[in-house]
Amino acid sequence: MKKTSVSGWVKSGEPWVWLNAGAVAISVIMVVGLLLLIAVRGLGHFWPADIVEGRYALPGNESYKIVAEQVESVDVPSAQLIEAGIEVDESITVMQRTLMKVGNRDVYGADFRWVIDNYMEEVTRPEMLFAAERREWGNMYGYLLAVKENGNIVASTEDKAPTDSSLATWATLQERIERALAIHEEIYQVEKHDIGKINYGLERLRLQQRGYVLENQLTPERMADLESERAVFDEEYKVLQQKLIDLYTQINRDTILVEAMDGTIIEQSVAKIVRAYLPNSMSVLDKLGFYGSKLWEFLSDEPREANTEGGVFPAIFGTVMMVLLMTVLVTPFGVVAAVYLREYATQGVLTRVIRIAVNNLAGVPSIVYGVFGLGFFIYFMGSSIDQAFFPEALPSPTFGTGGLMWASITLALLTVPVVIVATEEGLSRIPRNVREGSLALGATKAETLWRVVLPMASPAIMTGVILAVARAAGEVAPLMLVGVVKLAPSLPLDGNYPFIHLDQKFMHLGFHIYDVGFQSPNVEAARPLVYATALLLVIVIALLNFSAVTIRNHLREKYKSLEM
Template sequence: MREKFFKSGEHWVWFNAGAIAISIIMVVSLIALIAIRGLSHFWPANVHVYQTQLDNGTQQLSMGELYDEEVPKGADPAVEKQILLKVGNRDLYGLDFRWLKARNITDVSMREDVMVIERREWGNFYGFVENVRFDGKNYSVNDETFYEKFQMAIDRANELHDTVKDLEKGDIGSINYQLEQLRLDRRRLELENEATDEALADIAQREQALKDEFEVLQAEMFAIYDKANRDSVDVVTIDGKPLTIKASNIVMALQPNQMSWIEKVGHYFIKVAEFIFDEPREANTEGGVFPAIFGTVMMVILMSIMVTPFGVVAAVYLHEYAKQGFLTRTIRIAVNNLAGVPSIVYGVFGLGFFVYFLGGSIDELFYPEAKPAPTFGTSGLLWASITLALLTLPVVIVSTEEGLSRIPKSIREGSLALGATKVETLWRTVLPMASPAMMTGLILAIARAAGEVAPLMLVGVVKLAPTLPLDGNAPFIHLERKFMHLGFHIYDVGFQSPNVEAARPLVYATAFLLVLVIILLNITAIKIRNRLREKYKSLEH
């Protein structure tokens, strides 16, 4: 019986099924681990007060969120267990976290009036609010309208902050961009010996008009700053340290120990939305990752637009036109070997050829007025997309060739017999039938390109990009600009952050978001491939 089982080869079927099942379980478990550790960061945890007795006999009060627990390997948990407490108040304590020995904890309690204030600088504040200054009036915590005025001060400060940000990125940013263009126009006229008095006077007149407009907007912005800094709140820590926080420095305030489960769920989704749609702050350890999402998606789209036609043309030439001989076989071997080249090598090539050589030549020919500042002769979105297109090109070529080889020869011969030319046969019959294979190659290219980091560090990605590659200034899409990327953001936050413990949850959250972005891009491509496959399935039989 056993010999018959092994001779039939059925054991290999079970072996493969088991291996696939184990792989699926491992992948799902990994994604679940990343999701739990990342998304739990946004939940408003309760704040506890810990009373500890130090080894010298002194009493100490600590307050914060329970962040982690640790027991040294082989140690007695009752003696060596430690808890990591997120105490915040970095401007007062120097660190966001504090280790407490479990054996020194004499009491753990919760106070309902604990206030958690999320700040734009210095991280969270944990403590108690005593007084709020709103519209020049002081309101004590004992006043009936205290919390109403406190929330009004925060709401107004956030509105003013958004107004200032819109001014800086909108009108003021546009003026600065136009002033830079006028400076380049003047320099261009000087290089071409066309700097006539009339031309220079026209540029000077337009510059003065923009500067006048800028001064008006700047005065408006300073007035907003003064108004935003007028309100403040007086707070105190658990150990009695007083502090005054400007309302303009507050993102939001909450009392988690008083919040119901429904209120916590609402706050959770607000924080998740902030993470997705806001910009990063505090050295990327707080705020959102929208610029990184935007940069990742835009780079992948540009890469796809570039790699698909070149990969398809190369595959069509190798399979349909090239004479099948030693040279063609050598080219195929080279293409297959290119798929195994380390990605950092592509980054070095992209930096040397695309950025320095090609970009420098473009600057010499088309942007001499901007020198010595480079325009395309520096890392940017365009060169990053081309580098990744080159990196993923072998995948598209191989997949397309395999698709072309699966199309029966009779279909080509039938098309030619009906009077179609070879080009018409390829364009109207062969390529549409091979399109599912092309999409398969594109799916693999997207999956690899979206997660690559090493080459991007050389050809365009940065820690923080002040402006997106897409804005309201002509030509609207700025391919020469540097950009943010989710993969590099994970590396930067996880390994280059000045506050590793605070950044750790964001590493998991960003990693989970990157996986979701890749899945969504792949699902879109798979849907297109399946539709094409269903459309041309009947032609294959």
């Protein structure tokens, strides 16, 4: 009886239901766990950690003062430390070592040091120990001694405790940093936008003159017109140049004196400081406010320090813009191909071979598409476009090099099989009597297709688009060949005609993760940003997919009555 009951239970299929449910549950747990790991490692980077001060003395070595942030701690077998030549008590089998961020790379040559916790002595957290984020050379840690203006001390203190003197000096520093940031923003506006617009106009005039020369149409009248326009730009540039000189004179006025952990006195320009803070004296609310400002900087600012500091906004913008252009390209081509194969093509051997080829294309490695895009789109089509439409710019390529357009087309080619297959599946599910009813009422085949069939198949089309977006947004390998770069000086969308610059190179979140994780000269500083950027890429893809799913659900509800 027992054997029969087990056999019946197996035949009922219930074990397979439980097996599938368990596999799904394990997969969900693994995905959620991975996302939690990425979130904790990435988002924790923006929290203002305390700065510790202590003395570090390895056995047989002279002790020295250390001032740093504690990054992470790991257990190390004592035998490993003994092999490294460090004297360790043999009764201790495992010791803990901590990665310390000492900063001041311009003084010490490296941002991080490993220390063994057992040999850290006199560890304290002084309230006036401060951290300063700089535009270059990483963070600075130490005690603020004085604030100088044009070489003259305007505020100073010798106290390493929160006295009236030290707090007044700190308040003076904060005022000077706010002033420098305001001037820096004005300099950015002048250099990036005002002078950038002039440079764009001058380049346009140069290309126009070059075009006249190539066509033998450069008359004295045209040359005079070009020179008059160029003179206007030159006058505007002189005014902006003088403005920049004044701004740089103002921003370089203030400096500070800082005592580093080894007693070295560093004079640091306030213009190079992004923010300064006292983490040991900050309350929880202060740290939450700081955390929010750092998170916003990460989302809205440009990268600095070899992409290990600052934000990733250009990469976010480039990723979203490329995916949107790819979607605009892949959707009509995929739908038209699917409609032809399902509605117009003769269902014979050739059509079956084409469907097999389309399915096989979906499995081709993405790097192959990148090589194809480089060879066909850039070297062949791009060079031909340059010779036909931009001869005045040669030998500098316009479309004969990687850019936003070629990257979008390459990814559209990569994802078009997905759209074709999904659309065909949607078309095959539409009842035949719906088509016949439309034709019986006097509609042509084209009208039936446009007004009845495609609207009913639109949810399936959106499913294909969702799958295409999910794959394209995370691709990196082909983009490395057709347009993505480590750092783009400007966005491919600006106020200069034609506003969207399809020939321009761009940044991408996926490539940014690769660059920061594997090409960064400062691995320890870059590691948290790898996690943060990876989490951001997942969120961007999820938002793009959520938008497409919302549209699909709306279309499904709209045309549900037709299916019934």
